[in-house]
Amino acid sequence: GRRVICRSRPPVPYDLLSLNIGSTPNTAGVPGASEHAIPVKPIDGFLRRFEALQTRVLARKGRAAVALVGAGAGGVELLLAAEHRLRHAVRHAGFDASGLSFVLVSDVPNILPSFPAAFRARFHSILAARGIAVVTGAPVTAVETGRLMLAGYGPLAADEILWTTQAAPARWLAKAGLPLDPRGFLKVDSMLRVIGQDDVFAAGDTIAFSDRELPKSGVYAVRAGPALADNIRRTLTGRSLRRFKPQREALYLVSTGERHAVGTRNGVVVEGAWVWRWKDWIDRRFMRKYNDLPEMKVAPAALPPLADREALKEISAIAMRCGGCGAKVGATVLTRALAGLIPAARADVVVGLDAPDDAALVDVGGEKLSLQTVDYFRAIVDDPYTLGKIAANHALGDVYAMGGEPQTALAIATVPYGLESKVEADLSAMITGANEVLREARCALVGGHSSEGAELALGFAVNGLVPAAAALRKDGLTPGDGLILTKPLGTGTLLAADMRGRAKARWVMAAIAHMIQSNGKAAEIFRRYGVHAATDVTGFGLIGHLIEMVRASNVDATLDIDRVPLLDGARETVALGIFSSLQPQNVRLRRAIRDLAAAGQHPLYPLLFDPQTSGGLLAAVPLAEAERCVAALRAAGYAGADLIGFVTERSAALEPISLDLTGQRLAEALAGLYTTRARPHALQQVADITL
Numbered sequence: 163g164r165r166v167i168c169r170s171r172p173p174v175p176y177d178l179l180s181l182n183i184g185s186t187p188n189t190a191g192v193p194g195a196s197e198h199a200i201p202v203k204p205i206d207g208f209l210r211r212f213e214a215l216q217t218r219v220l221a222r223k224g225r226a227a228v229a230l231v232g233a234g235a236g237g238v239e240l241l242l243a244a245e246h247r248l249r250h251a252v253r254h255a256g257f258d259a260s261g262l263s264f265v266l267v268s269d270v271p272n273i274l275p276s277f278p279a280a281f282r283a284r285f286h287s288i289l290a291a292r293g294i295a296v297v298t299g300a301p302v303t304a305v306e307t308g309r310l311m312l313a314g315y316g317p318l319a320a321d322e323i324l325w326t327t328q329a330a331p332a333r334w335l336a337k338a339g340l341p342l343d344p345r346g347f348l349k350v351d352s353m354l355r356v357i358g359q360d361d362v363f364a365a366g367d368t369i370a371f372s373d374r375e376l377p378k379s380g381v382y383a384v385r386a387g388p389a390l391a392d393n394i395r396r397t398l399t400g401r402s403l404r405r406f407k408p409q410r411e412a413l414y415l416v417s418t419g420e421r422h423a424v425g426t427r428n429g430v431v432v433e434g435a436w437v438w439r440w441k442d443w444i445d446r447r448f449m450r451k452y453n454d455l456p457e458m459k460v461a462p463a464a465l466p467p468l469a470d471r472e473a474l475k476e477i478s479a480i481a482m483r484c485g486g487c488g489a490k491v492g493a494t495v496l497t498r499a500l501a502g503l504i505p506a507a508r509a510d511v512v513v514g515l516d517a518p519d520d521a522a523l524v525d526v527g528g529e530k531l532s533l534q535t536v537d538y539f540r541a542i543v544d545d546p547y548t549l550g551k552i553a554a555n556h557a558l559g560d561v562y563a564m565g566g567e568p569q570t571a572l573a574i575a576t577v578p579y580g581l582e583s584k585v586e587a588d589l590s591a592m593i594t595g596a597n598e599v600l601r602e603a604r605c606a607l608v609g610g611h612s613s614e615g616a617e618l619a620l621g622f623a624v625n626g627l628v629p630a631a632a633a634l635r636k637d638g639l640t641p642g643d644g645l646i647l648t649k650p651l652g653t654g655t656l657l658a659a660d661m662r663g664r665a666k667a668r669w670v671m672a673a674i675a676h677m678i679q680s681n682g683k684a685a686e687i688f689r690r691y692g693v694h695a696a697t698d699v700t701g702f703g704l705i706g707h708l709i710e711m712v713r714a715s716n717v718d719a720t721l722d723i724d725r726v727p728l729l730d731g732a733r734e735t736v737a738l739g740i741f742s743s744l745q746p747q748n749v750r751l752r753r754a755i756r757d758l759a760a761a762g763q764h765p766l767y768p769l770l771f772d773p774q775t776s777g778g779l780l781a782a783v784p785l786a787e788a789e790r791c792v793a794a795l796r797a798a799g800y801a802g803a804d805l806i807g808f809v810t811e812r813s814a815a816l817e818p819i820s821l822d823l824t825g826q827r828l829a830e831a832l833a834g835l836y837t838t839r840a841r842p843h844a845l846q847q848v849a850d851i852t853l
């Protein structure tokens with residue numbers, strides 16, 4: 163069916179597939195191994211598993227027997243590294259490291275069986291010198307709590323068991339109907355094409371050539387990469403494929419865990435600190451290729467010969483326009499565009515454009531008011547399913563910010579011009595993602611409209627319900643309130659950095675996870691803690707949305723800039739000077755900040771203007787409740803939620819927002835030192851701030 167079936171999302175259709183899923187140490191045939199042993203792969207979770215192991219060893223005051231099963235190069239290297247790290251950690255914690263013992267276990271008679279004898283001999287000496295026992299020719303038949311059962315050897319005590327046995331193929335391959343060798347690896351031809359499948363390629367640990375067995379080693383996987391990419395391009399462009407010719411011999415450098423390494427190639431063995439430095443240099447250079455991506459070059463647009471330099475600058479910047487909420491029209495532009503507009507007057511419009519809020523409130527004759535809101539933006543992620551989730555979540559945010567419950571949604575989608583089957587697949591994935599979020603919010607998708615356009619985009623008109631007395635407005639800020647933000651800031655700068663290839667994958671993945679997190683539970687929690695006002699922080703950034711609140715409430719607010727939660731990587735991308743294309747418009751709102759000369763010097767100051775897509779709620783609860791409210795939010799999964807400031811009486815100062823650069827004022831407010839002093843209201847001055 164040309165579909166990849168995934169565990170946690172709808173199937174992904176493909177025209178051409180490349181399977182590079184590596185291998186995992188085989189625990190399948192050994193009873194108890196998957197419960198009691200720590201496999202080295204999947205590698206992305208190994209560090210966490212090893213850190214948990216170290217914590218357990220320290221809890222035992224360093225008295226622990228550590229066994230590693232599998233004595234190939236990976237196993238030997240890992241055990242030497244573990245020994246070095248654990249002894250150091252145990253000593254550092256003040257315990258006696260002689261309580262630690264290590265043993266390397268292999269089912270075959272030799273450690274490092276595929277390596278030259280001289281190389282093996284060096285490692286026997288190194289292991290002996292480090293006090294690591296070696297048990298060979300003893301296959302593990304079972305793993306039980308605290309011990310390994312070895313054939314022909316009996317039980318071996320082991321408090322911690324690491325598992326690095328031969329590479330085994332993924333078991334699901336057998337169900338995919340693809341040709342496999344007797345061990346279960348994918349059979350490929352010399353063009354890296356799965357035998358008998360014109361549309362499936364594979365490379366790395368997961369493959370088996372029919373004429374030659376390659377070691378399951380990164381050296382070969384890495385070399386196959388360019389050949390694989392070339393053959394995929396050739397297939398798509400109808401050209402003949404090229405053969406991949408793996409090298410006969412490879413260089414192996416195995417670290418001993420003490421900035422020392424042993425290497426071999428063509429039977430020659432070398433050793434020393436310099437070998438380790440060589441290995442380290444190779445490894446870092448390799449990793450840099452994937453971390454320090456070259457800056458994305460934007461093809462200069464053919465610009466009209468305009469005399470107006472400013473206009474020309476703005477037009478050329480459009481090439482790098484952000485999607486998501488970074489694609490919103492700036493607050494100032496919007497205010498000016500809507501100024502003077504006179505909508506039809508209706509008595510049943512409770513909140514409309516005259517006092518704009520997160521959503522309009524309309525009296526439709528029932529016990530509750532109808533909440534109405536619409537959001538729509540260009541794609542910020544390539545995956546339409548994820549975009550669907552983000553867009554739906556973002557649209558629901560306005561209803562939650564108003565204290566309402568979502569009721570119905572209408573979708574509006576733009577899909578790029580393309581083959582019918584692709585358009586259908588994208589649309590289906592996008593709506594599936596959105597509907598999952600809407601269903602969870604008990605919001606019925608009742609209709610929509612779709613069209614073709616230049617770029618993928620999605621939006622929703624959402625209706626909600628709220629009892630009139632429970633509606634949360636932006637104008638409810640009360641002196642003595644604490645200001646709580648539920649999600650970290652930074653999606654604008656991170657997504658802009660991602661467009662330029664400057665954001666790390668884990669930063670972007672974490673930002674996406676936050677954009678997918680619903681504000682629904684947070685809204686419920688705020689209600690329990692006596693919330694006075696709320697808004698969702700989106701395109702105008704934290705300052706833009708806070709200004710809307712303080713203006714409407716005629717109060718001042720103080721923000722403790724160091725408590726503002728930030729997404730991982732946002733500091734770094736801002737330090738690189740990477741901002742959303744909406745940032746300059748948002749920064750115009752700086753006139754609302756007091757003592758700008760000092761505040762503007764703070765390195766995180768630009769993030770206060772960063773436009774958010776599917777951002778968190780900014781809500782005001784009485785300061786006395788604020789810390790308990792934050793604890794409840796964190797317990798409910800809003801890990802970054804924090805108390806970031808407080809509300810005071812409107813002062814005589816022109817600017818309603820001040821930044822607390824030392825954290826002292828918020829601490830004083832929390833300690834009850836803040837007193838509500840009546841100050842002259844300065845309505846005229848509030849109106850004077852040009853937004």
Ligand SMILES: Cc1cc2nc3c(=O)[nH]c(=O)nc-3n(C[C@H](O)[C@H](O)[C@H](O)COP(=O)(O)OP(=O)(O)OC[C@H]3O[C@@H](n4cnc5c(N)ncnc54)[C@H](O)[C@@H]3O)c2cc1C
Pocket residue numbers: 182183184185202204235236237239240326332365366367368378379380381382383415
């Ligand atoms: C401790 C240790 C040390 C090693 N040291 C070296 C060394 O110094 N030099 C060397 O050349 N080799 C070394 N190797 C071997 C090397 O790691 C592998 O040969 C190499 O990583 C294989 O590359 P690959 O791309 O085939 O698979 P991998 O690097 O394992 O990548 C496979 C990827 O596919 C993903 N994946 C797997 N299943 C699925 C699925 N169902 N759905 C979606 N994604 C999936 C995995 O998460 C992973 O990201 C070492 C191995 C170990 C265990």
